[in-house]
Amino acid sequence: MGGPSAAEPEGPGHPEGPEHPERAEPPERGTAADAEDAEVAVDAVIATRALTKRYRGGQLAVDGLDLTVPAGSVFGFLGPNGSGKTTTIRMLMGLIEPTSGTARVLGRPMPRAARAVLPRVGALIEGPALYGFLSGRDNLLRYDAADPTADPRTRRERVAAALDRVGLAAAAGKKAKAYSLGMKQRLGLAAALLRPRRLLVLDEPTNGLDPQGMREIRTLVRELASDGTTVFLSSHLLDEIEQVCTHAAVMARGRLITQGPVAELAAGRRGRLVVTTPDTGDAARVLKEQGAADVVIAEDRVTAEPPDRDLADLNAALVAAGVRVRGFGTERASLEDAFVALTGEGFDVAG
Structure with missing residues (x-):
């Protein structure tokens, strides 16, 4: 009978890190690209310049994106279906390479510096990938064990703290396949919070949650930001973005339309x-x-x-x-x- 390593997790992707992190190379020093990138604001946790992704067949998914995410912000990433947001997030996390342009995360070029950057980044992208036959607790233990920088001596304590923080302590022993969509979303968020992170990237973090769960996640996001974590999130719930985010960017058809403090984005519009x-x-x-x-x-x-x-x-x-x-x-x-x-x-x- 095969062990856990023989099973494939459910879901479209791992909550953290690139699919092939071993392909990421450390950044080169002293190149012209590094000198150009150094001009980006030093307090930007995420900074892109002319970031572009063109797929085979000529499809332009992201077109010349200049994005700046200030340190300590809760940054909302908005755009209609097909606007290029998830493609952008994949490039930022080193999951795919840009066709042209540059992306820096925590001051380092991606995907070249993925090995150095990703241990300081928690991410939940396109839903969590879970082993359905394992309990929620065992899923997190497995995720943590896959992190070569994690201290195994404190693993169980950190897993328990992460489960408690997202409200899953009582369901920790339940098999993940029996979790509701909202519980799976919470577990994916717990995986992203196993260790202190400088940056947390969340793609639809309240998907599948009831109103109470949504309020709890909003509170958690605010707490993380107050502790110094920069939170970068996408959501189709614009009132939620307005409640929790300090800054936001709007994309359409692969291009950045506007970005800035949330309070200023609507300031130029006359009310109805x-x-x-x-x-x-x-x-x-x-x-x-x-x-x-x-x-x-x-x-x-x-x-x-x-x-x-x-x-x-x-x-x-x-x-x-x-x-x-x-x-x-x-x-x-x-x-x-x-x-x-x-x-x-x-x-x-x-x-």
Whole structure:
């Protein structure tokens, strides 16, 4: 009967490290590329310059990406399906090589410095890879044993601490194949937290979690950031990004659209106009006549993209037309508003 080494883990990829880390070579010293890369901001945990990935057949997945992730930030990575986010993450983690351009993680070039960088990086990419016949605890013990830099004398204590941190201590002895999707996601996150990390890369970290679990993961991310860990995460839940992230970047069709502090990304957007009235039909008609766009009626509310004019004039036009206005104002522009305006499409960041 074959032992555990004969079994293949479930899932699309290992939570940490490249598929073939032995192929990564230590960085060369004194090259022109190193000198150019040295110009990148020294406090950037992730920095790319003109990073490009073109697949066979000419498909351009990532096009000239200049990305900067500040140290100590919680950085949200956003983009519609197929925008190139997961391809970018794979290049950053040394799973695939770029066609051109450079990527530096923790100040070192990737994938050349993968052996030096990856022990300081925790990652959960495209879901955790688990041995279904092993318990959650034994999965983590196996992951930790595969790390040549991990101290075997403290292995069980670190595994217990990681399980407790993600709320799986009570289910540690349960076989992974019996775990729910959310529990598997937690276990993958625990694997990324087996040792202190300078950088944590999370691809859809709340996938499959219930609302309580999502709140716990958000709290955990904040705690990690307060301890000095930089967290880089993608999520299709834009309100979640807005709640937990300090910085964000938006990609579309392989190109970077914008990046910066979350509070500033939506600052340039005017919020939606909201009119509360029993005369919704008349209100919608007047707003359209005044140049408002995307007018929507919902019960006793009419919302719209306001025209570029004084809102007091819109209110006066409504009153002059006999609309009984019970409420009039604008809602603060959200990150979702900014995202849709920038990309021109909905958001599904699985790409």
